[in-house]
Each structure stands twice: as C-alpha cells, then as structure tokens.
Amino acid sequence: MSSFRPQLWTIPEVADTDKQRLPERTTLLEQRLRIIAERFPQAVFASSLAVEDMVITDMICRLQLPIRIITLHTGKLNAETEALIAATNTRYPIKLEVFHPIADDAAEFEQQFGATAMYDRVELRRRCCHIRKIEPLNRALATAPAWLTGQRRSQSDTRSELAFEEHDHARDIAKFNPIFDWEETDVWAYAQANDVPLNDLYRQGYPSIGCEPCTRPVKQGENIRSGRWWWESKDSKECGLHK
Structure with a gap:
C-alpha cells in the first residue's frame, strides 16, 4: 500500500517585493476605509474571519473608525474558528457583533433533510447557506447604510470582476471591497508585519475557511477556494452572500 500523501497548501512565503509594496498597499487601504467611514458612518463590515477580513479588522481598529464589525456564527464552525472570535475580542477594542441563525429554522432543515443534506443537491446546500448565513446577514445589515467585505479578485473566477465600490441591489445599499485588488501575498505580508491574529486552520492546509x-x-497548487464546496462545479461555489 502506498504511503504517499499529497503536499497540502501552505501559507505563502512573503518575498522582499511584497514587503516593499506593503506601505503603499497599507496607505491605500487606510484611505479607502476613511472614505467609507466618512461617507457612511456606522457602515457594517461583515467579517468571515478569513485572513483578508482580519487585515481589514486590524486597520479599522487601528484607525478607530465608526464601522461596526459583525461576523456570522453559523452553528457549523470549526473549533479553530470559534477560538479566533475569542482571540479577536481579546486583541481589539472593537468587539465583534456575532449573529446566529434562527435556531428553529436550522433545526427544521436538518430534521427534514438531514445533517448532510448539503452534499445531496446544490439547492439544499444553498438553502442551508440561506438559513445559516444569508438570513443572519440580512438582519445584521437591516439598518446599515453600507457594508464591506474582504473579497479579492484573485480568489476565484466568480470574483474576477470585483470593484472597490458596488451597489447591493437586493438591499439597496452601497457595498465596498477595500482590498479587491490585493494579491494573496499582500494580505499575508500585512498580517505578518502587524502580528494579526489568524485562524489556526491556515497552518493545517486550509487556505479558505467556511463551515466545517x-x-x-x-493540495499545493490548487485554487485557494477549491476546498470550499469541493463536490460542486466551480460555477456554483458561492454561498449567496455576494449575489
């Protein structure tokens, strides 16, 4: 029996060129966040707790901007992700606002379709995402004048056309992607330079982290989002938060 194990993704090595580019990237991020805060006081940053989101959280807190930071506890998070919520609240003065799914809706879904229904059909997976992510986000954004994400263009094919500012037509509010043009190594350069708290799953081969x-x-060389909903085609690999 072969004992070969594929090489898993590892945290990218930050090159000198990435470090040299970081001050310019950091200054631009600061400018973008200040613009958002000035135009839309009490805008909401929806953090997935990914490294990108932790970078933005760090900057919001450094600048003491009037931007609320929320996160979604789906009830299906890894222990490492739950630990990061606690670590973030310890590190920063701005406490995360945690939104949960409606317990009865989540329980009814699992009772009707089973705890592993997300693997059966895309329709059921999306319904699960709606209960655990989209509905709580809708509540979080109910009074928000605008919201922010940590999305980047190079994360996947479905995000290749991202812009800094968009309009969320479903909620009729502005939507911002302040690091839309950052590369993966830019994100890691900032995180390492500023000792940003991160999910321990990154050290276990998880470049993109969602529900457990x-x-x-x-594997090394695969798209960084290939581990999300891996049983589906790449065209369906979004939960609906950004549709």
Whole structure:
C-alpha cells in the first residue's frame, strides 16, 4: 500500500517585493476605509474571519473608525474558528457583533433533510447557506447604510470582476471591497508585519475557511477556494452572500 500523501497548501512565503509594496498597499487601504467611514458612518463590515477580513479588522481598529464589525456564527464552525472570535475580542477594542441563525429554522432543515443534506443537491446546500448565513446577514445589515467585505479578485473566477465600490441591489445599499485588488501575498505580508491574529486552520492546509462540513484542506497548487464546496462545479461555489 502506498504511503504517499499529497503536499497540502501552505501559507505563502512573503518575498522582499511584497514587503516593499506593503506601505503603499497599507496607505491605500487606510484611505479607502476613511472614505467609507466618512461617507457612511456606522457602515457594517461583515467579517468571515478569513485572513483578508482580519487585515481589514486590524486597520479599522487601528484607525478607530465608526464601522461596526459583525461576523456570522453559523452553528457549523470549526473549533479553530470559534477560538479566533475569542482571540479577536481579546486583541481589539472593537468587539465583534456575532449573529446566529434562527435556531428553529436550522433545526427544521436538518430534521427534514438531514445533517448532510448539503452534499445531496446544490439547492439544499444553498438553502442551508440561506438559513445559516444569508438570513443572519440580512438582519445584521437591516439598518446599515453600507457594508464591506474582504473579497479579492484573485480568489476565484466568480470574483474576477470585483470593484472597490458596488451597489447591493437586493438591499439597496452601497457595498465596498477595500482590498479587491490585493494579491494573496499582500494580505499575508500585512498580517505578518502587524502580528494579526489568524485562524489556526491556515497552518493545517486550509487556505479558505467556511463551515466545517463544507471546507477541507487543498493540495499545493490548487485554487485557494477549491476546498470550499469541493463536490460542486466551480460555477456554483458561492454561498449567496455576494449575489
């Protein structure tokens, strides 16, 4: 029996060129966040607790901007992700506002379709995402004048056309992607330079982290989001938060 194990993704090495580019990237991020805060006081940053989101959280807190930071506790998070929520609240003065799914809706879904229904059909997976992510986000954004994400263009094919500012037509509010044009190494350069708290799953081969049943490590060289909903085609690999 072969004992070969594929090489898993590892945290990218930050090159000197990445470090040299970081001051310019950091200054631009600061400018973008200040613009958002000035135009939309009490805008909401929806943090997935990914490294990108932790970078933005760090900057919001450094600048003491009037931007609320929320996160979604889906009820299906890894222990490492739950630990990061606690670590973030310890590190920063701005406490995360945690939104949960409606317990009865989540329980009814699992009772009707089973705890592993997300693997059966895309329709059921999206319904699960709606209960655990989209509905709580809708509540979080109910009074928000605008919201922010940590999305980047180079994360996946479905995000290749991202812009700094968009309009969320479903909620009729502005939407911002302040690091839309950052590369993966830019994100890691900032995180390492500023000792940003991070999810320990990154050290276990997880470059993109969501709910525990829907996330797995990826092999070296694979797209960084290939471990999300890996049983689906790449065209369906979004939960609906950004549709």
